[in-house]
Amino acid sequence: MNHNQKLLGFIGLAMRAGKVVSGEEGVLAAIKSEKAALVIIAEDASEGTKKKFTDKSSYRDIPFRIAFDKDVLGNAIGKKTRAVIGIVDPNFAKKMLEMIDCSH
Secondary structure, three states, X not given: OOHHHHHHHHHHHHHHOOOEEEOHHHHHHHHHOOOOOEEEXXXXXXXXXXXXXXXXXXXXXXXXXXXOOHHHHHHHOOOOOOOEEEEOOHHHHHHXXXXXXXXX
């Protein structure tokens, strides 16, 4: 199992644990309420979407990463395509950041 597959599996685990919000509205609400511990933005999200979520995350001091494409991100959480997901558990978020950052 490669590194990305492990990370995607971990995202799926977080989803099953109820620690993932997905879709623009849900993630924006999690950012504004400062419940989001990590925001993951799809590489093929529109430039406007990337800018909106990087700006909002930065403003609230919430870590974000740009990774995967919309199909892969959606598939990881058992949904259709997703441009952005938010992780609302600090422990899951910390582990995912370690996994993402050591793969680059």
